[in-house]
Amino acid sequence: MAADDSPTPFRDELVARGHLIPSGQPGVFGRGDEFERVCTGFDRLVDDAVAPDGAERLRFPPLVPKLSIERVGYLKSFPDLIGAVFGFRGDEAEAAEMAQTAWEHGDWSGHLRQMDVTLTPAGCYPCYPAVAARGRLAADGALLDLGPCSVFRNEPSDDPARLQAFRMREVVRIGTPEQVLEWRERWMRRAQDVFARVELDADVDVANDPFFGRGGRMLAKNQRALQLKFEVLAPIATNAPTAISSFNYHQDHFGHAFGIERHDGEVAHSACLGFGLERVAMALMRRHGTDVGSWPSDVMRELRLDGPRP
């Protein structure tokens, strides 16, 4: 990476403006009020775009059962990104020993063991078992608005666009391949309209997930060949385009893993879309400047930044 393409000057500017608040750990930041209002304003633009379809609104916490992670084979694709939750189940003597070690900033990991939950790696994961538990889908499938989901990726980085904890605004479509692909196609156009309203040039391109290792290269190649993933890209901390939104066709992966049946008894297909709220806010700051008060008035109005706090 060339010196002039380092992500740290933009990160430092976001910090200096009070948009991001360093925690001492890379990729873990608090957020200032103005930054948060940009995230919320954009989330509402997505609300407006979702509303006409009559999606069912569900919300999930940032934890997912370990069993779900195992069932979907997450560790085959992204072992490096998982965040497992460990806890303490020892007695008082061991607790005292662990506390003392921690107090001295020593290694207390040996006192912990794995619990039955992990951090949610993608906002849509918790919805599939919930849909499966309802029994067969209706003929028109299911459409779920999951709102802003807090997700975790174990990839500490100096790039402010690569956070360990961030929010994805997620919508999920489940049904036949035709239903799911038609929905994804429609949303790829709709997302460009949403980005146009905030004057963000948003190029859509075929993409692949960051599959792990050499074996992952084949998965990535396959994903591109089948056009399973598209991304909207925009520059954030550097000139390199970064994904701010993605549109993912899972085929019958989740339907099979969790046993989701279509009305005709076949395994359901699914697709999801996600807007990375922090990345969108940062892309807007890259485009219009980190001084939000000086943004074009049309953009301010679209994001409801021009009136009293809602």
Next chain:
Amino acid sequence: MAADDSPTPFRDELVARGHLIPSGQPGVFGRGDEFERVCTGFDRLVDDAVAPDGAERLRFPPLVPKLSIERVGYLKSFPDLIGAVFGFRGDEAEAAEMAQTAWEHGDWSGHLRQMDVTLTPAGCYPCYPAVAARGRLAADGALLDLGPCSVFRNEPSDDPARLQAFRMREVVRIGTPEQVLEWRERWMRRAQDVFARVELDADVDVANDPFFGRGGRMLAKNQRALQLKFEVLAPIATNAPTAISSFNYHQDHFGHAFGIERHDGEVAHSACLGFGLERVAMALMRRHGTDVGSWPSDVMRELRLDGPRP
């Protein structure tokens, strides 16, 4: 616990109504739209009560540096509640082995090691280092509105009021003991007004944290004797009163741990208040019924449940 005082019938009713969506893990639930609108409506009532004080609004992700947990001595008090984050840093061969073990639902914990973050156990933790980093406080101290914070407690339970992941609406006051105690006193009255608006009988009582083990009994006794913690209590899943809000005076605990200095160079004191959003929603459903559409019209209006979605 007597059979008629089991928390599971109320949990099952919340599930049957679609308010809670089971994940398969105790204390981990998705939330239906109506439940979520109750949480959001109550959060806005708190917004209205916070606004006149001009608090600074900051938001934090559900992760906190491991170092912060060590510095505040969290493991001395609550070792059983911690959620540590473990990740994978091995090579491709080991990743394949871990993925295969996970696929077979075996024990893959041995492939993981502790990362530098933990789940946030209390919404206010991340704000103290952020305040300390700014240098000395102004003469009137600091007042921070942290909004709804996602927190974790490792206590799987059949009681729907005892979640592993839940949201605390947090406000924090930092300054002199007098500033901090006056603020807490004022808010204990104010909180009762907020609860009165939604027709919830809310008794305030001195309380203690669930300190671990026999040693913890002394800490709890001391906390009560010094009146460091008050709670608002209401019945939720059983007739036993459950805390739905708390008002905590930390003395100079966080000021000392993170080096927060008052304008005069002394160590700052702090207090926080938290409303447990899911618990408040459930207490309202216990009080007014799980059929939200049949709630008193005044309560619906206060929670903005009577108009279009905001």
